[in-house]
Amino acid sequence: MNEVPQPRDESGLRIQELAYGLKVRDVMTSKIFTVTRRCTMWEVQTIMKSNGISGVPVVDGCHVVGIVSMHDIMVAIEGGYLDDTVASHMVSDVQTLSDEVPLTFAMSAFTKYSYRRFPVVNQNNELVGIVTPRNINLALIRELSRQLDEIEEGESQLIDKKITAFHRIYRLTRYDFEHAGRASAELKKELKARGVPSKVIRRAAIASYELEINVVAHSHGGTFTMLVDEGRVRITANDFGPGIPDVDAAMTEGFSTANDWIRSQGFGAGMGLPNVKRVSDEFEIQSGVEMGTMVKAIVYLKKGVD
């Protein structure tokens, strides 16, 4: 279990969808073995051997200052410096992951970097766990079987109660303006059929359309999910990067990174995300540079906010 499913075309949309629903916090190992700078490489090697792990974070209090991997130990054995402290042989430029980001960000990180594990930190930058490809695979399998159980249990009930949830997942391709907007058109049709007030439909359609266009215009591609139940529309746009370096700026009206070609198509006014936020009852955005962006917008069907 050394490979993680790539958050790209090779993995199924359903798998991606599972990964978007999970956060790194949900899948990481919280029981972690750490060492300080003063420990020896020999001690690290012993910890790895007796616990069956292949990497140990080096901490100063709660903060990660380095990491020692199996590779570092092997080099130490070769070089005969197992008695040295880890301070001089650890990798000190450590890439960490936030515990709050979607699992897909972690999947992207494993693709981008050659690391086999990432220390996970909380908002205060304190070490709270470690995530490996194995964690990801196990979590996806667990989630998949949980959902299958739910489907099996719930199917008959759903038919009985005539609860018809509308759930669609689309794949969006970079610069494919020809197809962008189709999901929104479908959403509009569905909401109309449900007798949703036209003002609410309009708000949902605006959020949906702007998000669809965003993925097509600004990302390397991604997925787009719509879920309509009795009370609300949930629209989720996930992409595989490049990520937004400054989310606050992106939320500012008029701020745009669109190129001339996108602008020539009538886009890139810098109103996309602000518009989505304005029309949504709930709005959430998360972005990791080189990892991806996730935007979730929820519009209540029953409460008119306009």
Added chain:
Amino acid sequence: MNLKQIVEVLDATPLYAENGWESLKITEVFASDLISDILVSEGDDQLLLTSLTSPQVVRTAALIGATAIVLVHRRQAPPGMATVAREQAMPLFCGAVATYDACVLLGQLKERDQ
């Protein structure tokens, strides 16, 4: 105003229009070349004047429930645009005048109409 009056005033030719388009009622006119602005424009029986010629304009107009689109300034629409217009059942015309002149002409028409 109806669409026929508008099309005549703007000297526009149809790229796509179904039978009966002539009598479609137009109450408001929105002129813009920014998709985001078109998307949040609110108007009933709305006509969209634009110089954008991407199929996305048609989708956007359909999404907001616009009645018809007139391209200004004799913009050449790519064939894909008429195709999307057909899919969306969105009347699409190509007009000869520029945006400003089109707005003036439609303003006059609106006044005469009232």
